Amino acid sequence: MDKTQNNKAWFLVLPVLVLVAFSAILPLMTVVNYSVNDTFGQNEFFWEGLGWFEDMVTSDRLHDALGRQILFSLIILAIEVPLGIFIALNMPKGGFWASLVLILISLPLLIPFNVVGTIWQIFGRVDIGLLGHTLAAMGIDYNYTNDPLDAWITVVIMDVWHWTSLVALLCYAGLQSIPQAYYQAARIDQATRWSVFRYIELPKMKGVLLIAVLLRFMDSFMIYTEPFVVTGGGPGNSTTFLSIDLAKMATGQFDLGPAAAFSLMYFLVILLISWVFYTVMTNLDREENR
Amino acid sequence: MSQITLSNLAHSYFPNPKGEADFALKEMDHVWQDGGAYALLGASGCGKTTLLNIISGLVRPSQGRVLFGDRDVTDAATTERNIAQVFQFPVVYDTMTVRDNLAFPLRNRGMDPAYIAKRVDQIARMIGMEDILNRKARGLTADAKQKISLGRGMVREDVNAILFDEPLTVIDPHMKWELRTQLKSLHREFGHTMIYVTHDQTEALTFADKVVVMHEGRVVQMGTPEELFETPEHTFVGYFIGSPGMNLLDAEILGSEARLAGATVPLEAGYAPVNGRSQIGVRPEYVQISDQGLPVTIRRVEDVGRHRIVRAEFCGQPLSAILPEGTDLPATDARVTFATGKINVYANDWRVQPMGA
Numbered sequence: 290m291d292k293t294q295n296n297k298a299w300f301l302v303l304p305v306l307v308l309v310a311f312s313a314i315l316p317l318m319t320v321v322n323y324s325v326n327d328t329f330g331q332n333e334f335f336w337e338g339l340g341w342f343e344d345m346v347t348s349d350r351l352h353d354a355l356g357r358q359i360l361f362s363l364i365i366l367a368i369e370v371p372l373g374i375f376i377a378l379n380m381p382k383g384g385f386w387a388s389l390v391l392i393l394i395s396l397p398l399l400i401p402f403n404v405v406g407t408i409w410q411i412f413g414r415v416d417i418g419l420l421g422h423t424l425a426a427m428g429i430d431y432n433y434t435n436d437p438l439d440a441w442i443t444v445v446i447m448d449v450w451h452w453t454s455l456v457a458l459l460c461y462a463g464l465q466s467i468p469q470a471y472y473q474a475a476r477i478d479q480a481t482r483w484s485v486f487r488y489i490e491l492p493k494m495k496g497v498l499l500i501a502v503l504l505r506f507m508d509s510f511m512i513y514t515e516p517f518v519v520t521g522g523g524p525g526n527s528t529t530f531l532s533i534d535l536a537k538m539a540t541g542q543f544d545l546g547p548a549a550a551f552s553l554m555y556f557l558v559i560l561l562i563s564w565v566f567y568t569v570m571t572n573l574d575r576e577e578n579r
Numbered sequence: 580m581s582q583i584t585l586s587n588l589a590h591s592y593f594p595n596p597k598g599e600a601d602f603a604l605k606e607m608d609h610v611w612q613d614g615g616a617y618a619l620l621g622a623s624g625c626g627k628t629t630l631l632n633i634i635s636g637l638v639r640p641s642q643g644r645v646l647f648g649d650r651d652v653t654d655a656a657t658t659e660r661n662i663a664q665v666f667q668f669p670v671v672y673d674t675m676t677v678r679d680n681l682a683f684p685l686r687n688r689g690m691d692p693a694y695i696a697k698r699v700d701q702i703a704r705m706i707g708m709e710d711i712l713n714r715k716a717r718g719l720t721a722d723a724k725q726k727i728s729l730g731r732g733m734v735r736e737d738v739n740a741i742l743f744d745e746p747l748t749v750i751d752p753h754m755k756w757e758l759r760t761q762l763k764s765l766h767r768e769f770g771h772t773m774i775y776v777t778h779d780q781t782e783a784l785t786f787a788d789k790v791v792v793m794h795e796g797r798v799v800q801m802g803t804p805e806e807l808f809e810t811p812e813h814t815f816v817g818y819f820i821g822s823p824g825m826n827l828l829d830a831e832i833l834g835s836e837a838r839l840a841g842a843t844v845p846l847e848a849g850y851a852p853v854n855g856r857s858q859i860g861v862r863p864e865y866v867q868i869s870d871q872g873l874p875v876t877i878r879r880v881e882d883v884g885r886h887r888i889v890r891a892e893f894c895g896q897p898l899s900a901i902l903p904e905g906t907d908l909p910a911t912d913a914r915v916t917f918a919t920g921k922i923n924v925y926a927n928d929w930r931v932q933p934m935g936a
Contacts, residue, residue: 473637474670476657478684478731488672488683 323549341550351551353526354534361530362509365448369505370498372449373456378490380461391461394454406518409447413519433520437527444516444528451515452505459501463494495573503566510559531555581648581739583611583634583772588643590629596641603629605797606643611740614770616763618787620777622819626796627776631742634774635664647739664742665732668749669724671716677703678712681730688735702730705761722750729758733765740772747782759786780820792816808862809921814928817860823888823899825923826866830859832924832931840894842873847920848933855927863888865921866900868908872916877908891915 324341326334345351376394381387400408413433415421424431433443467489475485513532516522522529522537529537535555539548590604599605604626611617619627632638633645636657644653652660663684672680681702685695703709706726711719716727725746732741743762747755763786766773777783783790784804791801792815799813800806811817811825818824830837835849837859844859868889875891875898889900891913900915902908924931 468670470666470668470670473632473657473664474666474728474731476637477635477662477664479658479661479687480683481687484683484687488674492672492674 320549320552323545324553327546337546341546342554345547345550345554348547350534354529354531357527357529358510358531361445361512362506364445365452365509366502366505368445368449369453369456370502373453373501374460374494374498376453376457377460377464377494378486380457382465391458394457396454397451398454398458400451402514403518405447405451406515409443409450409515410519413443435524437524440520440524440528443519447515447519448509448512452508456498456501456505459497460494463497464490467493496570499566499570499573503563503570506566507559507563510562581650581772582613582646583740584644584646585609585611585634586644586646588633588640588645590626590633590638590640590642602641603796604633604640605795607798609791609798609801611772611774613772615772616766616786616788617772617774618777618783618790619774619793620780620783620790620819621793622778625793627778627793628744630793631664631744631774631776634740635662635742636660637664661735661738662740662742663732663735663738665728665744665746667745669721669728671719671724671727673715673717675716676713677708677716677719677727680716680727681712681734684731684735698734698736702734705733705765706730706758722754725749726754726758729762736769738771740774743773743775745776745778762786780822784820790820792819794819810923810930811860812930814858814860814925817862817923817925821862821864823863823901825860825862826898827858827860827925828893828896828898830857830924832857832859837922837924839873844873844917844922845919846922846924846933850924850931850933853924853926853931857931858925860923860925861917861921863899863901865918866898867916867918868900868902868906869914869916870909870912872914875913875915877913880908 322334325337325339327337328334380390380394397405412418413421413431415425415432421431421433430436431439433440471489472485475489480488511532512530513536516528516530517533517536520528522533526534535548535551538544538551586608587606588604588608589602589606591602593601596602619630621627629638633640636645636652636655636659640653644651646652647660672683675683678699681699682695685698690698699712700709703712706729708723708726708730711723716724719727729746732743732746747758750758759782762773762775765771775783775786777786788803789801790804790807792799792807792813794813794815800811800816802812807816807820811820814825814827817827828839830839830844832846832850832853835846837844837846839859846859873893875893877889877891879890881888881890884904886904887902887906889902889908891898891900893915898915924933
C-alpha cells in the first residue's frame with residue numbers, strides 16, 4: 290500500500306512533545322544545569338564544567354552505594370523470582386480457592402511504600418515488635434538498628450514480602466495460558482514433574498518472567514522509601530542505597546551540584562540496563578516468531 | 580500390548596449425576612482385542628473423546644473398571660499405563676528440536692541412546708521429516724506440528740495401545756490420505772492395538788478392522804464395516820453410515836409382513852409382535868424402481884457420476900434410492916420394491932432379530 294506523504298501530520302505530535310517537555314525534559318534540564326554549576330542559593334551560579342562528574346565517578350561514597358545497590362537488587366531477584374514461580378506453580382488453578390489466594394497474595398502490593406516501611410520498622414523492634422520481641426525471647430540476638438547484617442536481612446525480607454506477589458501473579462497469568470492438552474500430552478509421554486516444568490511451563494512463562502525481572506530490577510534499583518523508613522540507611526551506611534545516598538546529598542547536605550551529577554549518572558545506568566532488557570526481549574520475540 | 584476390557588463402565592462430569600441424562604458415557608461392557616485396529620465413530624459430543632481419555636487415564640470413570648489384560652488400571656495414573664495418545668490439535672514442545680520431541684517419550688522411559696537415535700530416524704522417515712530433525716519445533720506449520728505429535732505417539736514400540744483423537748483434522752487432504760495409509764501399515768507391521776476416533780465415516784471404514792459407533796454416550800454397535808452396512812443394530816448406525824443413509828419407514832410388523840400405509844411389504848422371516856415405534860430400514864442401494872410395489876413421488880434426482888441418487892417420498896416420509904447410471908425413470912406412477920433379505924426391522928430404534936435367527 291502506498292503511504293500518503295503529508296508532513297503536516299507532524300503537528301499532531303506537537304501536544305505530546307509540549308507535554309513531555311514540561312513534565313520531563315525541562316525539569317531534567319534544570320538538573321543538568323545544576324550538575325555543571327556550583328551554587329550557594331540566591332540563584333547565583335558558578336561554572337564548574339564536568340568537575341562534579343569527575344568527583345562523582347571517583348567518589349568512594351558513590352561506589353559503595355552502587356555496590357550495595359547492585360548486591361541488594363541481585364539478592365532480591367535471586368529470592369523473589371524462584372519463590373514467585375514456586376508460589377504460582379502451587380496456586381489453585383480455579384474456583385473459590387483460586388480467587389481467595391489471588392486476593393490474599395495481592396494484598397502486600399496494595400500497601401503504600403511508607404506504610405510497608407512503618408509496618409516492618411515496628412514489626413522488627415526488639416522492645417514492642419512482634420518479630421523482634423519473639424526473636425529476642427527465643428534468645429536470638431537480633432537488632433536491625435545496630436547490626437548491619439540484621440538490617441540487611443530485615444530490608445531484604447521486607448522487599449520479598451512486599452514484591453514476591455508481583456512475580457507470582459505474573460507467572461500465574463503465564464501458567465493459566467497453557468492449554469490443558471499440553472499437560473495431558475506430557476502425562477502420555479510419561480514426563481517427570483521436572484520435565485513438565487522445564488519444557489512446558491517455563492517456556493510459556495518466559496515472556497512474563499522477563500517483564501517480572503525487569504520490573505523488580507528497576508524498582509529495587511530505585512528503592513528508597515521502605516529502607517529509609519526502617520533503617521534510615523543505617524546502621525552507619527550499611528543500608529544506604531543509591532536513592533537514599535542521593536537524597537542525603539541533595540537535601541541533607543544541600544550539595545546540589547554533585548547530587549545532580551550523581552542523579553544523571555544514576556539515570557543513565559538505569560536507562561542502559563532497561564535498554565539491554567528491551568533488546569533481549571525483542572530478540573526473543575523475533576526468535577519466537579521465526 | 581494387551582487386551583483392553585471396559586467393565587460396567589460409565590462416566591459423568593457431574594459429581595452427583597441425577598439420572599441417565601447426566602452421564603456423558605452410559606454404562607457399557609466392551610472388550611478391545613489385542614492388536615485390533617478400531618475406529619470410534621460418532622457425531623461430535625457423543626462421548627468419543629471421554630471414552631478415549633478414560634482408556635488413557637486422563638479421566639477417571641465415575642463407575643466401572645478398566646482392565647489392561649488382567650490388570651485393573653482404573654486407578655493407575657496415565658504414566659503407569661504406558662499408552663500413547665495423539666490429540667486433535669498439535670501439541671509439541673516448542674523449545675525442543677523435532678528430534679528431541681520425537682525422542683522425548685523414549686528418554687522419559689530411560690531407553691538406550693543408540694536405540695533412541697535409531698528409532699527416531701525410523702519414525703522421522705515415516706512422517707517425512709528426516710531433513711528437518713534439527714529444527715526447533717516452534718516455527719513449524721500446524722500440520723508439521725501434528726505430524727510430530729503423531730510421530731511422538733508412535734515412537735514407543737512397547738505401548739499397550741495407541742489412541743488417536745481425530746488426529747488428521749488439521750492436516751491437508753492429500754497428506755491425510757498418506758498418513759492414514761502409513762498408520763495402517765504401521766499397524767500391520769507392529770500389531771499395536773489402535774483406537775482411532777473420528778466423525779468421518781470414510782476415515783473410519785478405511786482405517787479399521789472393526790468400527791465402533793457411538794451415539795449419545797452409548798456404543799450402539801461394534802462390528803466390521805460390512806456388518807455396519809448390512810445389519811445396523813441401531814437406526815443411528817443406519818443413517819450415519821452410508822451415503823445417503825438408510826431409509827427408515829414407519830411400519831406395522833405382522834409376522835412376516837410389514838404394513839406401510841395400506842401397502843404391504845413381504846419380509847424374509849417372521850417377527851414376534853413388536854412393541855413401541857416400529858420401522859423398517861432399507862439401504863438406498865437395495866431400493867429398486869419398478870412398476871409394482873410402493874407408490875412414491877420422485878422429488879429430485881442427483882447425478883453423482885457412477886450412479887444416480889433418487890430422492891423420493893413415500894406417504895410424507897423421505898426415501899432415497901441409488902440407481903446405476905442409465906436406469907430409466909418412469910415419468911409418472913413411480914413405484915419401488917426392496918431387495919429381499921435386505922430389510923431390517925427396528926423397534927424404538929433398535930434392530931429386532933427375526934424369529935429363528
